[in-house]
Amino acid sequence: MAIHYQCRHCGSKIGSLDQKSIHAEALGLHKLTDQERMEMVTYDSGGNIHITSICEDCQESLERNPDYHQYDFLIH
Secondary structure, eight states, X not given: XXXXXXETTTOOEEEEEEOSOOOHHHHTGGGSOHHXXXXXXXXXXXXXXXXXXXXXXXHHHHHHOXXXXXXXXXXX
């Protein structure tokens, strides 16, 4: 089982973890609401977990340009 992180704004791969088992608490998933979990966490047929987050570049862009929050996708 692998856990893959991808930026929700630009689509870039943030990183991956290869784990046989891991608790949701270790990933911080227990802090998400049910709605956030449905939007951010998906599972594939191989048992891999895909988590959408935000990369450092997009976070920096959003901090410098708060009006970018209105867009779902950022190109940088």
